[in-house]
Amino acid sequence: MLSATVPPPVTSPSLPRPRGPVSAAVLDALRGGPVRVDVSGADPYGDDVQLALHCCYELHYRGFDGVDDDLEWDPALLAVRGDLERLFLAALRADVEAGADVAAEVDALLVEPVGPDVGGVSHHLRRDGELWQLREYVVHRSIYHLKEADPQAWVIPRLPGPAKAALVTVEHDEYGGGDPDRMHARLFADMMRELGLDDSYGHYVDSVPAETLAEVNLMSMCGLRRSLRGALVGQFAAVELTSSPGSQRLVRAMRRLGCGPAAIAFYDEHVEADAVHEQIIRRGVLGPLLAAEPGLAADVVFGIRAYLHLGDRLGERLLDCWSRGASSLRGDTVGA
Numbered sequence: 001m002l003s004a005t006v007p008p009p010v011t012s013p014s015l016p017r018p019r020g021p022v023s024a025a026v027l028d029a030l031r032g033g034p035v036r037v038d039v040s041g042a043d044p045y046g047d048d049v050q051l052a053l054h055c056c057y058e059l060h061y062r063g064f065d066g067v068d069d070d071l072e073w074d075p076a077l078l079a080v081r082g083d084l085e086r087l088f089l090a091a092l093r094a095d096v097e098a099g100a101d102v103a104a105e106v107d108a109l110l111v112e113p114v115g116p117d118v119g120g121v122s123h124h125l126r127r128d129g130e131l132w133q134l135r136e137y138v139v140h141r142s143i144y145h146l147k148e149a150d151p152q153a154w155v156i157p158r159l160p161g162p163a164k165a166a167l168v169t170v171e172h173d174e175y176g177g178g179d180p181d182r183m184h185a186r187l188f189a190d191m192m193r194e195l196g197l198d199d200s201y202g203h204y205v206d207s208v209p210a211e212t213l214a215e216v217n218l219m220s221m222c223g224l225r226r227s228l229r230g231a232l233v234g235q236f237a238a239v240e241l242t243s244s245p246g247s248q249r250l251v252r253a254m255r256r257l258g259c260g261p262a263a264i265a266f267y268d269e270h271v272e273a274d275a276v277h278e279q280i281i282r283r284g285v286l287g288p289l290l291a292a293e294p295g296l297a298a299d300v301v302f303g304i305r306a307y308l309h310l311g312d313r314l315g316e317r318l319l320d321c322w323s324r325g326a327s328s329l330r331g332d333t334v335g336a
Contacts, residue, residue, distance in 0.1 A: 105304050138191065163292070173273055
């Protein structure tokens, strides 16, 4: 299906600013310098490590303006990425309780907390969030949603037939069901413009903290490593099984704040689409995958719990900053 509008030219983002010695060394290597990166003693959840990982992973997506595309497979940079991944993965495994009961984990995801004082970012935005807070939230989400479904696409060739077919069905919807104008990344960009934000890919990387980068880095790490294919499916399941209620709250928040239809369309689409995807993921992906590879159950649970763990960390940052009237972004806020 052809797009009804002329797509903008494809551009690569500029290299971000370093946040410490690790990211500075990675950025220097991307500019053609020697690969001299020491990750020992670095904070696995910190800005320095998470930005360095983000830069390594972006070589597999759009790359960076002025950076040689062949560096995607540079052995020395891949070795650095491996060191960073081991640091990040070790921290996640230490902080996330192990388990292997996928059915129980999925059932827990489907229990929606109720009550007037339920916490969470979407609950806050629905009840009494301000427009500047909504805009900041969209900035955080742009790091993933402008490439929505791309990290999960890496796992497609790593799944057995029935699970692969079902996951591709979900991905087909994420990419607009064949209509470029309905791609979820495109709808998100439309929303950003409606809210007065820059929809350029990677534009806000310098603005978001480590907590935001870590969520997307988890997806990229699990998607690019065959050994973590079960964790990627778990992460994707957590997104699809929990997205619909949260999207509904965000639609209500936007309507309360007077946002236009182009802003509301993205989350409105997810209210219905992800309710359908929930069934496909549960019955079409998880069931056949674990029947074919039962040993992946612990990895699926890890993927779910790691994603929720990182999401909680980001949510806590946003709500803590907003409770003090402060921006949750690095540097200047995007404005009221």
